Amino acid sequence: MKVLIPMTAALVTLSLLINPTNSNANASMGGAQILNDNTASANSQNPFDSQRELYDKLSSVTNVEWYWVAAVDQYERTMSRARPKARPLLGETVGVFIDKELWAGILNPDDEDNSPLSIRWFNGIGRDGDGNGIAERNSDFDLLYSLIRHTSLKGTTDEHFPIGLWDYYQNSRSVQRIEQFAAIYKHYGQLNLFEHAFPLPIGNNYSYKDTWGDKRGWGGRRTHEGTDIFAGYGTPVRSTCYGIIEIKGWNKFGGWRIGIRDLNNHYHYYAHLQGFDKTIKVGDIVEPGQVVGWVGSSGYGKPGTSGKFPPHLHYGIYSDRGLLEWAFDPYPMLRRWEQGDYRKLRSK
Ligand SMILES: [Zn+2]
Numbered sequence: 001m002k003v004l005i006p007m008t009a010a011l012v013t014l015s016l017l018i019n020p021t022n023s024n025a026n027a028s029m030g031g032a033q034i035l036n037d038n039t040a041s042a043n044s045q046n047p048f049d050s051q052r053e054l055y056d057k058l059s060s061v062t063n064v065e066w067y068w069v070a071a072v073d074q075y076e077r078t079m080s081r082a083r084p085k086a087r088p089l090l091g092e093t094v095g096v097f098i099d100k101e102l103w104a105g106i107l108n109p110d111d112e113d114n115s116p117l118s119i120r121w122f123n124g125i126g127r128d129g130d131g132n133g134i135a136e137r138n139s140d141f142d143l144l145y146s147l148i149r150h151t152s153l154k155g156t157t158d159e160h161f162p163i164g165l166w167d168y169y170q171n172s173r174s175v176q177r178i179e180q181f182a183a184i185y186k187h188y189g190q191l192n193l194f195e196h197a198f199p200l201p202i203g204n205n206y207s208y209k210d211t212w213g214d215k216r217g218w219g220g221r222r223t224h225e226g227t228d229i230f231a232g233y234g235t236p237v238r239s240t241c242y243g244i245i246e247i248k249g250w251n252k253f254g255g256w257r258i259g260i261r262d263l264n265n266h267y268h269y270y271a272h273l274q275g276f277d278k279t280i281k282v283g284d285i286v287e288p289g290q291v292v293g294w295v296g297s298s299g300y301g302k303p304g305t306s307g308k309f310p311p312h313l314h315y316g317i318y319s320d321r322g323l324l325e326w327a328f329d330p331y332p333m334l335r336r337w338e339q340g341d342y343r344k345l346r347s348k
Contacts, residue, residue, distance in 0.1 A: 047093075048190070051070075052066070054093075054144070058145055061129070064148050065158070067182045067186040068182050069144065070182070070191060071178045072147060073095050073144055074263055075095075075178045078095070079095075079097070079322055080095050082320065082321040083322070098143065102124065103126040104126060105122025106124075119135050125147070127142065129146065151164040151165050151168045165178055183244055183283070184244055194241075194263065196240050196333070196336075197288035197337055197340075198334065198337045199229065199313060200235055201236055207230050207231075208227055208229040209331075213329075226269065227314075227330050227334055229295075229312055231312065233294070233295060233297070234294045235313075236294060238288070238289050238291050239268070239289065240288060240337060241260065241263075241286075242287050242288060243262040243268065243286055244283065244284070245292075247282065248280070250303040251271070252300070254299050255271060255296070255297075255298025256272070256273040256274070256296065257269065257270060257273060257299075267317065267318040267319075269317070270315055271299065271313070272312060272314050273296050274297075274311075275296065277292050295311050295313050297312070315330055317333070
């Protein structure tokens with residue numbers, strides 16, 4: 001109790017200073033949700049700023065570093081985007097979804113309960129974060145505060161916070177994703193990390209067309225989950241996003257391949273490489289346009305097999321739905337990133 005009394009007082013003061021009413025706070029943060037995806041543009045500075053403000057406030061009341069707060073929120077957002085029917089948006093800008101029973105407590109007869117006292121009595125995780133006396137399941141602050149408070153029960157350090165994440169999500173993929181997101185946010189110290197680049201330097205000789213779903217021969221009947229970009233041996237292959245290296249090495253289908261995870265929870269897969277940038281290893285942070293390897297024709301056999309088809313980059317994108325991943329056609333995005341790179345080149 002010694003800790004709780006000054007803590008509550010601090011929360012009330014804080015809420016008076018920065019969060020006069022809940023609806024005001026929500027209005028000021030509107031837009032971050034929409035801009036925080038692939039289409040984020042250069043002038044999306046304000047939503048990112050107000051988002052960061054929210055994370056910093058939550059960090060100061062929970063003692064959890066802002067990049068963990070940001071990573072949890074962003075992970076939750078990607079899950080809600082992948083399954084919008086199961087996880088409807090509850091707040092204005094945060095991506096957190098907590099179902100009613102978990103919020104109010106499983107044995108709570110009132111599953112809409114917003115009284116902090118009775119929610120605690122029934123072991124619900126809903127809390128009043130902004131100090132207005134109500135634990136609101138549709139308030140950005142209360143939602144994210146409740147989740148961070150709950151997941152930080154095992155500790156707030158970089159070593160201990162993931163233990164609480166494991167307890168909450170009960171699955172190592174979720175913990176890995178949040179750790180990856182946190183590493184990216186921590187590395188750059190900012191939230192605005194949704195820019196993209198075309199995987200090959202534009203202006204080089206390359207060609208590609210929409211090859212989504214084409215049949216392919218080797219290794220049984222598989223449909224083509226990606227776009228083939230044909231280019232000469234040794235053409236640089238670049239990261240298309242801000243992300244973290246998740247996989248690097250040999251695969252009998254993809255040859256020398258590299259997998260990069262971005263903050264949209266997309267897995268960018270680059271296959272048939274001639275080789276990698278030797279300084280890059282799993283867990284490293286990369287940015288759009290950064291060279292990670294070179295075009296080759298590796299694959300379709302044991303490690304080192306090469307030359308069974310013309311050199312090209314096989315580029316695929318997979319979206320994480322929580323327990324499984326599914327591929328989607330990268331062609332429209334490739335076109336967009338290519339045009340974006342041309343625009344950047346012209347403006348220089
Ligand atoms: Zn391919």
